[in-house]
Amino acid sequence: MGRTKPLSRARPAQRPRAPAGATLRDGQGARTGSSRQGPFGSEDRSAAPGFRGTRRGRSDRSSRPDRSRHGDLIVGRTLTRRILESRATGSQWEGSDYFEVEPDLVLGHDATIALIVDQIGEAIERILDPEKLFLVADHFAPPSTVDRANILRRFLDFAKNSDAGEVHLFEGICHQILVESSRCVPGSLIVGADSHTTTAGALGAFACGMGSTDILAVLLTGTTWLRVPPAIRVPFYGRMPEHLRGKDLALRLLGDLGEGGARYKAVEFEDRSDAPGIAFDGRLTLSNMAVECGAKNGIWIPDDRTRQYFHSMGGEWPAEAELYPDDDAEYEQSIAVELDDLEPMIAQPWSPANTVPVSSIEGIEVDQVFIGSCAGGRLEELGDAALLLRGQRIPAFVKVVVTPASTGVYREALRRGWIADLIDAGAVVTNPSCGACGGIDKGLIAAGEVCVSTSNRNFRGRMGDVEGRVYLASGLTAAATALTGRITDPRELLREKTVS
Incomplete structure (x- = not known):
């Protein structure tokens, strides 16, 4: 699926940064008070x-x-x-x-x-x-x-x-x-x-x-x-x-x-x-x-x-x-x-705005990890999950549900071998759809269960029972959590990958 491959970017020369507390003026002159x-x-x-x-702005621009x-x-x-x-x-x-x-x-x-x-x-x-x-x-x-x-x-x-x-x-x-x-x-x-x-x-x-x-x-x-x-x-x-x-x-x-x-x-x-x-x-x-x-x-x-x-x-x-x-x-x-x-961030129940650094709540045990939705089911998330889970095994009793955002994403992840990596690690991969994100199907959580999700909302009952607890995070944090069975800052695991 060539159209969703990561893209290189020809970047212009770096513009000067705005100093803290200064009125912002950039190459397009946008200003505030x-x-x-x-x-x-x-x-x-x-x-x-x-x-x-x-x-x-300059007075001669008013005639435009x-x-x-x-x-x-x-x-x-x-x-x-x-x-x-x-x-x-x-x-x-x-x-x-x-x-x-x-x-x-x-x-x-x-x-x-x-x-x-x-x-x-x-x-x-x-x-x-x-x-x-x-x-x-x-x-x-x-x-x-x-x-x-x-x-x-x-x-x-x-x-x-x-x-x-x-x-x-x-x-x-x-x-x-x-x-x-x-x-x-x-x-x-x-x-x-x-x-x-x-x-x-x-x-x-x-x-x-x-x-x-x-x-x-x-x-x-x-x-x-x-x-x-x-x-x-x-x-x-x-x-x-x-x-x-x-x-x-x-x-x-x-x-x-x-x-x-x-x-x-x-x-x-x-x-x-x-x-x-x-x-x-x-x-x-x-x-x-x-x-x-x-x-x-x-x-x-x-x-x-x-x-x-x-x-x-x-x-x-x-x-x-x-x-x-x-x-x-x-x-x-x-x-x-x-x-x-x-640093990596996470939203605690029950609001997407209830955010803290992942490092501040590490160690909370989870029952499920969901990688999917229109906010987090793309190649970036699937690739991050495959990177950390490749050759590993998800802990017993931790459910990992992966729902690609489209058949195009699914097909490209298959071509790159990422779907096989995830299945071999113990994840279940569903057909592309909204799935568990809106509490529809394919990954709902029970009362008392804790889920880390790459989706966009974690209101009460959003992904299942109203007593379930959903944390929102990146695909990288979700994959690190899937590997350990508890909320995990991905930085240490990335360092281990780099060393190995």
């Missing part, structure tokens, strides 16, 4: 919320035609604003900041699309642009109960009768299938009937989740109503240590912001780290989990790695797309992340 030192590096907050405040007006002010646009305004129809809701936009793609899966089948009824023939529909059967894949079989049947009938542009049955999780598709275009506007639609932001698309009835309205009208969210800028500096993954960065950010710390805000990530940079699978995880702190979307500023990834899937780079913020884009907050000294 007064600054203070935050737990993640320099954290800057504008004196006024959103896009309000005096515009900073692509500027955005906010009241009487002309402000620099974030990438999120540029994409949304490029899809605006020109209609605005009177007395509000909401305006009408036309999405490029509509994502749906069996569990949520089935909810609107009755409402749409005979109006299915009125779906304005079925070619934009991207449908995936991933929750009940295959169905494990009669009720779920009936839900899946309703979804499949809808998919067939609607003449949807693309339908995938039992090929993996919708968010992974989408980012493996050339239809996930940088600069596009994607809406989906699932909160983790934000995953597609890793390719530089504006992607957000909506309720099923909102998606119904999009299908019948071709448009939806949004307002531009205030933006948080998150640039990464330094160099990724070998023990660090995108999941660790997501958990650290969640711990700092909290579950509601970015409510209806855009999180705009930018990789300014030293080579080799942040792996694309890690970027997907960060975009995926942006919604866990309440973000409307989590988008990456496209770079060479984005371009290479998109080309590897057969995509043609969009020449006219709105792919970069304005030089003096206004951000409500900026969180500069220095990678060098960060």
